[in-house]
Amino acid sequence: MFWILPWGQENRVKHVPWATYALIAINVAVHALVALNVSPDDDGFLMRYALPADGWRPYQLLTSSFLHADVFHLFGNMLFLWLFGESIEDALGPLAFLTVYFVGGVLGDLVYVHNNVGSIPSLGASGCVAAIAGAYGAMFYDRTIDIRAFFLIFPIGTFAVRAFVVVLLWFGLDLWLTWTSAGRMDETDTVNYVVHGVGFAVGALVGVVARLQGVMRRYERLSRGHAWWGYWPDSLERRYGRAPSRRR
Numbered sequence: 001m002f003w004i005l006p007w008g009q010e011n012r013v014k015h016v017p018w019a020t021y022a023l024i025a026i027n028v029a030v031h032a033l034v035a036l037n038v039s040p041d042d043d044g045f046l047m048r049y050a051l052p053a054d055g056w057r058p059y060q061l062l063t064s065s066f067l068h069a070d071v072f073h074l075f076g077n078m079l080f081l082w083l084f085g086e087s088i089e090d091a092l093g094p095l096a097f098l099t100v101y102f103v104g105g106v107l108g109d110l111v112y113v114h115n116n117v118g119s120i121p122s123l124g125a126s127g128c129v130a131a132i133a134g135a136y137g138a139m140f141y142d143r144t145i146d147i148r149a150f151f152l153i154f155p156i157g158t159f160a161v162r163a164f165v166v167v168l169l170w171f172g173l174d175l176w177l178t179w180t181s182a183g184r185m186d187e188t189d190t191v192n193y194v195v196h197g198v199g200f201a202v203g204a205l206v207g208v209v210a211r212l213q214g215v216m217r218r219y220e221r222l223s224r225g226h227a228w229w230g231y232w233p234d235s236l237e238r239r240y241g242r243a244p245s246r247r248r
Helices: 018-037 043-049 060-066 071-092 094-115 126-139 163-180 193-212 215-221 235-240
Strands: 002-009 144-151 154-162
Touching: 002 071, 002 163, 018 060, 018 071, 018 094, 043 060, 060 094, 071 094, 071 126, 071 193, 071 215, 094 126, 094 193, 126 163, 126 193, 144 163, 154 163, 163 193, 193 215, 215 235
Parallel strands: none
Antiparallel strands: 002 144, 144 154
């Protein structure tokens, strides 16, 4: 069986992305604790902490994002979070990064439960990660990402692809399906493309706004950003470097 995975990206971060690493650590720790202490047949646990599409409670919007169906589900989400999260946190700062992460996931979950009453419970960080991927696609669209091809578990080659193409390849279809189906899923679907699509759209919108606000211009010109808000503040140009002047 042949398959491909994103395996690295061109951008090199300027600050330690502690929020990204913390999210990865928490997700891994939660999965390990659940796997060791909860029976796979415990449907009651899923109904309490995953996100049922009927009769859900607000706290489940948070708890469901830290639960994963199996180790492969966890690995895929954490790989994408590591790949895109470092750069987004570097540019936006940890507070804005965490806001995009959770708002993207929560909005995706709300659309899902609103349009799919009575459906199976949803779990996983996919909506949150899709929001970060959408922001990356808009902000770092011109960077390249290394894609590694595998045969079974053996790597057979690596090739570079533009970031915009990669994020559309993985999340663009989910966005299209969400749009064309008006957020409704078939009962046979086991992948929640609705939370992917909504999260991706939220992140891409934030990425476009960030570019319009000059975040990427400051990120590329200045060596230091704000400890919490990254390169959002325009005062950084007065503190660490002059804004570019227009020639007459």
